[in-house]
Every structure is written in C-alpha cells, then in structure tokens.
Amino acid sequence: MSTATLTAPAPSRRPATRPRGLVWSVLRLHRTALWVWLAFVVATAGFLLWLTGPAAHDAQHQLETYGYAGVLEAASSSATLFSFTSGAYNDLFYDPDNLITLGGFAVALFAAGPLIGRELENGTAQLAWTQSVSPARWLAAKLAVPACFLVLGNGLLTALYHHLWSAHSNLLVAGITPRALYFSLGPATVAAPLLGLALGALIGLTVRRTLPALALSGFVYFLVYAFRGNHWPFQGRYTQPVPTSNSWAIDTTGAKVPDPDCYLDRGCLASHHIARFAREYLPSPDYWPRQLLETGVLLTLTALTITAAFTVVRHRAA
Known part of the structure; x- marks a missing residue:
C-alpha cells in the first residue's frame, strides 16, 4: 500500500515592504520637492533673522533721527530686492507672512499633483498596490512624510516670526494691518498648510490627473484662505480698527498727542x-x-x- 506525502506550500519569498521602506521611498521619489522646501525654510528664516537684527537696527535709527516717518524709508539700499512692495521696514515686516501663505498654496498644489495625482495618472500607485503595499499604507506614508516636514518648518518660521513681533512690532505703522498679522501668527499658521496637504491629496485621488488636480486644489485652497481672513471664527472679525477714542500718538518728546490719522503720509x-x-x-x-x-x-x-481621502483610496483599489 502506498502512502501519500502531504507537502505544505512553500511560503512566499516576496518580502513585505516595511513602513520604514515606504518612508524612504517617498523621500527618494520626492527629494527635489524636499530640497525646495528646506531651501524655502532656510531662506525665510534668514529673512526673519535679518529683520530682527540689522534691518530693525537701521529702522530704529531712522525712527530716532527722523521720527515715525523714518520707518517708511528704506531699511537699507538693497532692501527693495527682498520686498514684495518697497524697501520700507514697515513693508518688509509683512513679507514673511506673504511667503508663508504662498508656501501653503505650494503645498496644496504639490499634494494634488506630484504627490498623488501624477502617480495615479501614470499607474505607479496601482502597481504598488498590487505588490506588497496596501493602498492605506501607501496613502499614510504619502501624507505622513510631508506633514512632518511641514510641522517642523512652519513651526520654526512661526516661532521666529513671534520673536520678531515681540522685539520690534513697535516699529510698525499703526492701523488694521499689524492687528491682522498679530492674530494670524500662531498654531493656526502651522495647521493651515496641513489642511492644504489633505485637500490636495483628496483632490488628487478624486481627479487622478495631474494638471486638473493642480488647478482645482489651488482654487479650493484659495477659498479656504479667503474664508480664514474674512469670517468668524478666524481672523477677519479681529482685524477691525479700535475706536478712535482709544487710539493716540506719541511725539518725539514722549508726550501723548491726538492721533493725526495719517499713518502713511510722511x-x-x-x-x-x-x-x-x-x-x-x-x-x-x-x-x-x-x-x-x-x-x-x-x-x-x-x-x-484625510478620512475622506482614505475612503476614496480604498474605493479606487477595490
């Protein structure tokens, strides 16, 4: 009588992709964007440090020499090269805020296009899903890696901006603008680009084409930015000027005088x-x-x- 030998199937030799491998893959694939982000953070941080140090020293000298009209003069002969408007210290003070805002738009565009949309359009993501990477893990790595760099970078810039405000906000022209900047700097400055990252990812997963996803994500993030600046519970309600009776000026002798209401008139x-x-x-x-x-x-x-994005990616992979 013959006996049959039962042989268990050999285990698959295909190694499962570890989370650390996914992180390294995202870093390697998007290393250009990473270097651009690091350069942006370093350049903006340097700009903030310059405003805190040499530029503020020059503006203070102008203030002591020419009175308050001095802060409307150029902070240095080359200051106009760094400013979106003029070389006046009062204008330079707000330029990092403009840079951080543009950075948020860039994050939304990057998430919708190169990070998610392009891989779906080229079929790279679908290929990864058929290997050892589940769609959920793929999306988690795609979001977690840039989110870490966003938090660290924007956290550093926000801290430096707060230091600049604490040290030299007295050099700003009075009015609505400094009040708006004051209420816009803080944890929300770090959280806003994270929403841009999530929105871009969701739009990229939904549209699955690079250029349309770029355009739609930019438009949606613009709506978010406009809503933040003009509606409660965000900054718009807190940027109104204080009543005239509570505002006054101080002349060169240190005496309080009525507010002449001519902030920009030298x-x-x-x-x-x-x-x-x-x-x-x-x-x-x-x-x-x-x-x-x-x-x-x-x-x-x-x-x-993000929850909606994971729902969409599971549906796409089903």
Whole structure:
C-alpha cells in the first residue's frame, strides 16, 4: 500500500515592504520637492533673522533721527530686492507672512499633483498596490512624510516670526494691518498648510490627473484662505480698527498727542513730530482663545479630509 506525502506550500519569498521602506521611498521619489522646501525654510528664516537684527537696527535709527516717518524709508539700499512692495521696514515686516501663505498654496498644489495625482495618472500607485503595499499604507506614508516636514518648518518660521513681533512690532505703522498679522501668527499658521496637504491629496485621488488636480486644489485652497481672513471664527472679525477714542500718538518728546490719522503720509507724520502710535490693544487677552479655536477648526477639517481621502483610496483599489 502506498502512502501519500502531504507537502505544505512553500511560503512566499516576496518580502513585505516595511513602513520604514515606504518612508524612504517617498523621500527618494520626492527629494527635489524636499530640497525646495528646506531651501524655502532656510531662506525665510534668514529673512526673519535679518529683520530682527540689522534691518530693525537701521529702522530704529531712522525712527530716532527722523521720527515715525523714518520707518517708511528704506531699511537699507538693497532692501527693495527682498520686498514684495518697497524697501520700507514697515513693508518688509509683512513679507514673511506673504511667503508663508504662498508656501501653503505650494503645498496644496504639490499634494494634488506630484504627490498623488501624477502617480495615479501614470499607474505607479496601482502597481504598488498590487505588490506588497496596501493602498492605506501607501496613502499614510504619502501624507505622513510631508506633514512632518511641514510641522517642523512652519513651526520654526512661526516661532521666529513671534520673536520678531515681540522685539520690534513697535516699529510698525499703526492701523488694521499689524492687528491682522498679530492674530494670524500662531498654531493656526502651522495647521493651515496641513489642511492644504489633505485637500490636495483628496483632490488628487478624486481627479487622478495631474494638471486638473493642480488647478482645482489651488482654487479650493484659495477659498479656504479667503474664508480664514474674512469670517468668524478666524481672523477677519479681529482685524477691525479700535475706536478712535482709544487710539493716540506719541511725539518725539514722549508726550501723548491726538492721533493725526495719517499713518502713511510722511509729511503729515513729520509735521506732527510723531514718534510712534499707542498700541495698547496688542497683545490682546483674546489671542490664545482665538488661535486655539481656529487651530481646532483647521485640524478638524484636516482630519475629516484625510478620512475622506482614505475612503476614496480604498474605493479606487477595490
């Protein structure tokens, strides 16, 4: 009588891709974008340090020599090369905010296009899903790696910006603009690009074509940015000027004088010998409640968007 030998099937020799391997793959594939982001952070940080040091020293000298009209003069002969508007220290002070905002738009475009949309359009993502990488793990790595660099980079820039504000906000022209900047800097500055990353990923997964995803993500993030700046519970409600009765100016002798209401008129400022404006409404005790509220809303929207993105990727892979 013969006996049959039962042989168990040999285990697959294909190694499973580890999470660390996924992270390295994302870093290698998007190394150009990583270097661009690092260069952006270093350049903006250097700009902030320059504003805190040499530029502020020059502006303070102008203030002491020519009165408040001096801060409307160029901070240095080469300052106009770095400014979106003029070389005046008052204008240079807001340029890092413009750079950080543009960085948020770039993140949304990158997530929708090169990060997600291009791989779906080229079939690279689908190939990875048929190997040892599940769609959920693939998307998790795609989002986690840039999110870490976003938090670290924007966290550093926000900290430097707060230091600049604490040290030299007295050199700014009074009015609505410094109040708006004050309420826009904080944890929400770090959370907003994360929402852009999540929105870009969701749009890339939905559209699956690079150029249309780029255009749509830019438009959607613009709507988010406009809503943040003009509606409660974000910054718009807190950028209104304080009542005139609570605002006054201080002349070169240190005496309080009526506010001449000519913040950008050099001749008017010089004729009234204005040294600075009172800014007792800043810092505000409402800063942290407002910042935490906005940050919470942005992070909640980010979590909901990421959940929707994982739902879409599971559906695409099914």
